[in-house]
Each structure stands twice: as structure tokens, then as C-alpha cells.
Amino acid sequence: xxxxxxxxxxxxxxxxWYEKEKRDLPWRRTSNPYYIWVSEIMLQxxxxxxxxxxxxxxxxxxxxxxxxxxxxxxxxxxxxxGLGYYSRVRNLQIGVREVVEHYGSEVPKTRKExxxxxxxxxxxxxxxLSIAYNLPEHAVDGNVMRVYxxxxxxxxxxxxxxxxxxxxxxxxxxxxxxxxSSFNQAIMExxxxxxxxxxxxxxxxxxxxxxxxxxxxxxxDYPVKKGKTKVRKVDIFPFVLQDEQGRYLMRKRxxxxxxxxxxxxxxxxxxxxxLTDPQQQLEKQLNTKIKVGQTYExxxxxxxxxxxxxxxxxGRIVDSNDIKETATMKFFTIEEMKxxxxxxxxxxxxxQILNHIIL
DNA sequence: AAACCGGGGCC
DNA sequence: GGCCCAGGTTT
Numbered sequence: 001x002x003x004x005x006x007x008x009x010x011x012x013x014x015x016x017w018y019e020k021e022k023r024d025l026p027w028r029r030t031s032n033p034y035y036i037w038v039s040e041i042m043l044q045x046x047x048x049x050x051x052x053x054x055x056x057x058x059x060x061x062x063x064x065x066x067x068x069x070x071x072x073x074x075x076x077x078x079x080x081x082g083l084g085y086y087s088r089v090r091n092l093q094i095g096v097r098e099v100v101e102h103y104g105s106e107v108p109k110t111r112k113e114x115x116x117x118x119x120x121x122x123x124x125x126x127x128x129l130s131i132a133y134n135l136p137e138h139a140v141d142g143n144v145m146r147v148y149x150x151x152x153x154x155x156x157x158x159x160x161x162x163x164x165x166x167x168x169x170x171x172x173x174x175x176x177x178x179x180x181s182s183f184n185q186a187i188m189e190x191x192x193x194x195x196x197x198x199x200x201x202x203x204x205x206x207x208x209x210x211x212x213x214x215x216x217x218x219x220x221d222y223p224v225k226k227g228k229t230k231v232r233k234v235d236i237f238p239f240v241l242q243d244e245q246g247r248y249l250m251r252k253r254x255x256x257x258x259x260x261x262x263x264x265x266x267x268x269x270x271x272x273x274x275l276t277d278p279q280q281q282l283e284k285q286l287n288t289k290i291k292v293g294q295t296y297e298x299x300x301x302x303x304x305x306x307x308x309x310x311x312x313x314x315g316r317i318v319d320s321n322d323i324k325e326t327a328t329m330k331f332f333t334i335e336e337m338k339x340x341x342x343x344x345x346x347x348x349x350x351x352q353i354l355n356h357i358i359l
Numbered sequence: 360a361a362a363c364c365g366g367g368g369c370c
Numbered sequence: 371g372g373c374c375c376a377g378g379t380t381t
Contacts, residue, residue: 084365
């Protein structure tokens with residue numbers, strides 16, 4: 001650490017600012033470690049404003065760890081619908097079950113024990129320990145790395161796993177032992193509202209005088225991050241297929257991988273240079289004949305690592321006796337479909353169906 | 360160490 | 371269109 005850094009004054013400036021400016025968020029009105037846990041999982045890679053309504057619904061439905069431990073996965077996924085990263089909620093339930101069964105329903109208070117729980121990595125362990133139990137543990141996320149990389153002009157590439165150790169140690173050295181909970185939340189709050197990626201509000205920053213990058217006029221040079229991921233483009237051909245009774249054929253995705261266990265309209269995918277007919281592909285896959293109807297307006301869905309161009313068609317199964325219903329391939333009525341967890345690109349189609357029926 | 364895993368907001 | 375977000379797990 002550079003010699004001119006005044007740790008005590010830094011903590012004081014930061015905590016005074018936080019006490020005055022902190023946002024009133026639902027999970028800041030509790031120190032219940034289970035509620036903090038839920039909020040931290042939801043906040044992974046997800047913005048505060050998005051999380052708030054999901055958090056309130058989730059806590060209302062599952063006010064205790066015991067109630068969550070007993071929940072059906074389908075209901076969990078439905079509550080999580082639209083948040084993304086659906087394995088988060090399954091891991092959360094697994095972790096909560098471990099606490100109920102092996103820790104007497106008391107969230108453990110050591111990094112070693114809490115880190116052993118499913119879905120709790122180094123960041124979430126530190127966040128729960130500090131926020132709920134007021135222990136001086138580091139909780140380093142993207143915000144913290146950005147703030148500290150500017151405070152100390154850290155030249156290391158934050159996309160490299162090895163670099164994280166530098167930030168863990170810096171936070172451990174500088175964290176307030178009088179109020180670790182507020183300290184960690186204050187750093188994250190600072191990163192969220194002041195020390196932002198593109199437009200840092202340095203003139204409003206409570207720790208401006210402690211910031212090496214500000215002194216050098218280089219905040220935008222930090223954090224150092226490189227490494228691009230190129231997105232794969234795929235054409236998706238979903239078929240909205242009804243049987244003779246007007247029910248819709250839905251398919252449940254595999255239990256692992258992209259959008260695990262979510263429901264979808266059966267689709268085939270095709271690389272752009274492939275010329276095979278999607279309808280024939282699906283007929284072969286389902287071993288049935290399809291009478292196609294109309295096509296929907298094509299639309300896109302962007303994942304961080306994948307770019308879907310979606311060309312949907314509706315139609316009918318010529319003879320629904322061809323389809324042997326299974327746990328992962330069934331006909332549903334509209335009302336039944338409303339209870340199925342569907343990812344956003346699937347909901348786009350479902351909403352079109354609902355609108356068409358009303359008209 | 361690198362790949363995988365959603366979705367939305369912002370510039 | 372690219373980047374970012376209160377990351378963790380798997381390979």
C-alpha cells in the first residue's frame with residue numbers, strides 16, 4: 001500500500017458519506033442472515049432496481065429457511081422467472097437445506113463453513129458475514145475491484161483470477177473493524193452511484209482526496225481489463241404446435257446447461273449456412289407430421305455469450321397420437337402454461353399467443 | 360485458467 | 371453494438 005494513504009480518515013470519510021447518502025433498500029432494513037443471503041444471490045450480475053420486486057415477492061412467499069427448503073423447484077423457477085442465471089435459485093435452495101439440516105437453521109458464522117454451502121463463493125461468503133454478522137471479512141465484487149483499482153491504481157488485469165487476491169488483501173487491510181457491515185456496503189454503494197465505470201462522479205466523491213487515480217487524472221484507465229468473448233450466432237426455429245383439442249405442445253429443457261429445466265416451445269436450431277428445412281427436422285425429431293400455419297415476426301434474443309435470431313411458426317400436429325407424452329414433453333392448456341417457468345425469449349411467444357386469443 | 364450461465368440498462 | 375452489473379460452478 002502506498003505510504004500516503006490515511007486509512008482512518010478514508011474509513012471516516014467513506015462511512016460518513018454512506019450514512020448520509022445510502023439508498024433505502026429492502027434488505028438494508030434487516031440483519032436476518034437468510035434475507036441477506038437471498039438478496040446477495042439475487043444481486044449477482046443483476047441490478048438493484050431489477051432485484052427489488054423479486055426480493056419482496058420471494059421473502060413474502062418464503063419467509064423462513066424451512067419454508068424454502070420444502071418448496072418445489074417449479075415454483076422456485078417461476079418466482080425467479082426473468083431474473084436469469086436460474087441455477088442461482090436451485091443452488092440457494094440446496095444451500096438452505098444444508099443449513100436447516102446440518103446447522104440447526106442457523107447460517108454459519110465462519111468463512112470456511114459458509115463457503116461450503118452451495119452457491120456461496122468468496123464474495124457472497126464475505127457479504128453475508130460482514131453485513132449480517134458485522135464481521136471484518138472482505139467481499140470483493142466488480143464494484144469493489146473498480147473502486148480499489150482506482151484508489152490504488154492497480155495495474156493488474158481484473159479478468160485474471162489471480163488478481164482477485166490483491167483486492168482481497170487490500171480490503172482486509174483497509175476495512176473498518178468498528179463497522180464492517182457499513183464499510184463493505186459503502187464501497188459497493190460508492191461503486192454503484194459515484195465510482196461508476198464510464199462516468200465516475202469524482203467531483204462528488206467522498207474519498208476523492210484518497211484516490212491515486214484521481215490525483216493522476218486517470219480514473220477511466222481503471223480497472224485494467226482485457227479479453228474479449230465473441231458471441232456465437234444461431235438461428236432458432238420454434239414451433240407453436242396445437243393438438244386436436246387446441247392444447248399446446250411444450251418441452252422441458254435438460255436439467256443442466258442453458259436455461260436448465262425451463263419450458264419452451266419445441267425448436268430446432270440451424271447454423272446460418274445450413275439449408276435443411278426446420279419443419280422436416282422437427283418432424284423427424286418428434287416422429288410426427290406438422291401442418292404449418294403462420295410465421296411470427298422474427299425477433300432476437302441476446303445472451304452474453306450467444307445471439308439468437310428467432311423465426312417462429314405456428315401449426316398443428318396432424319395426429320397427436322404420434323406424440324407420446326412424457327415428463328419433459330407434454331400438451332398444455334393456456335391456463336396450465338401460465339404456471340410453467342419460461343425464459344424471456346419463450347415468454348415473447350407465449351404473450352403473442354395470449355394476445356391473439358383475446359382478440 | 361477458461362468456459363459456461365440470462366437479462367436488462369446504458370452509452 | 372459493446373460494456374457492465376452486489377459471481378459461482380464446472381471442466
